[in-house]
Amino acid sequence: MPKIFISYRRSDSEDIAGRIYDRLAAHFGKDSIFFDVDAIPFGEDLRDYINASLDQCQVVLAVIGKTWLTVTDENGNRRIDNPADWVRLELEEALNRKGQVSVIPLLVSRATLPAPNDLPPSLAALAYRNAAQARPNPDFHGDVSRLIVQLERYFDRLNAPPALVSTPAIKPNATARKPPAVPQTYRQEAVGWAPPTSPNPQPTNSTACSGSCDHLLVWHALIWNLNG
Numbered sequence: 001m002p003k004i005f006i007s008y009r010r011s012d013s014e015d016i017a018g019r020i021y022d023r024l025a026a027h028f029g030k031d032s033i034f035f036d037v038d039a040i041p042f043g044e045d046l047r048d049y050i051n052a053s054l055d056q057c058q059v060v061l062a063v064i065g066k067t068w069l070t071v072t073d074e075n076g077n078r079r080i081d082n083p084a085d086w087v088r089l090e091l092e093e094a095l096n097r098k099g100q101v102s103v104i105p106l107l108v109s110r111a112t113l114p115a116p117n118d119l120p121p122s123l124a125a126l127a128y129r130n131a132a133q134a135r136p137n138p139d140f141h142g143d144v145s146r147l148i149v150q151l152e153r154y155f156d157r158l159n160a161p162p163a164l165v166s167t168p169a170i171k172p173n174a175t176a177r178k179p180p181a182v183p184q185t186y187r188q189e190a191v192g193w194a195p196p197t198s199p200n201p202q203p204t205n206s207t208a209c210s211g212s213c214d215h216l217l218v219w220h221a222l223i224w225n226l227n228g
Contacts, residue, residue, distance in 0.1 A: 002155045003056045005034045005101075007090040008063035009079075011071050016108045017063045020134055023144045028151075046086065050093055058158060059151060060094040060103045062126065066111045069118060081120060092122045102154060105131035106147070 004024060008017040021035045034057060040049050054060070068087075071079055079085045094103045105113055105126060116127040132150070134143045 002028055002032050002151070003034065003058055004028065004032060004151070005053060005057040005060040005090070005094070006063060007060055007087055007094075009065070009068050009071060009087050012068045013063050013065035013108050016065070016134065019140065020061070020063065020106070020108075020144060023141075024148070027148050047089060047093075050090055054090075054093055054097060054101060057101060059154065060090070060101055061106045061132075062091055062094075062103060063106045063108055064111050064113070064131075065109045068111065069114045080123070088120065088123065091126060095123065095125050103129060105129050107131050107133045108135075110135060 006017060006021060006024075008014070017035075021033060025033050034053050040046065069078070069080055073079055073082065080088055082088065091103065094101050103126065107113065113129075113131050114127055116124040119127060132143070132147050134140055134147070
């Protein structure tokens with residue numbers, strides 16, 4: 001089930017944030033939308049509660065109106081500069097979950113996205129996010145419908161099964177080359193090495209062997225001594 005966290009500042013955009021919630025809840029279901037911190041139990045650490053809520057969410061909508069950045073506390077200081085500001089805590093935690101939570105600035109009442117230098121350093125990355133918008137009537141419903149379409153596509157990508165990577169089959173090499181034959185110049189016999197037997201031996205004439213036979217015997221004796 002998709003989970004959407006709506007971050008907004010009451011003094012800036014309470015009415016329009018309520019209308020956005022109604023549209024999203026009608027489409028995704030009320031259980032899919034975390035909208036208000038009024039549900040936080042008394043005594044609960046706000047940081048722990050925000051972290052637990054963000055653990056269940058895939059998208060954070062940062063609703064930004066015309067006074068979202070400049071609204072001040074009773075001492076005249078910008079609320080966004082207070083490290084304990086609820087809106088600042090929500091967005092800091094969301095931006096720190098890069099790759100886990102998509103943070104989408106949602107500009108309402110024709111507001112513009114703050115510049116990086118106008119934000120605390122921990123929120124500067126928000127200025128570089130591609131923003132959606134929810135303009136006043138007659139554009140409100142069309143803008144929110146486009147937002148819903150984009151959210152559906154995002155959730156579809158998250159829930160898509162991982163693509164299977166096919167491994168090409170290894171085909172046997174039908175033309176494998178055989179190792180070259182080593183020519184046999186000599187064959188080993190029981191005693192040493194001797195010239196190979198001729199494939200077509202010629203008959204010898206014992207009567208024709210005179211002094212040449214003596215030389216042949218000497219040659220064999222010499223080979224015997226060398227091998228021995």
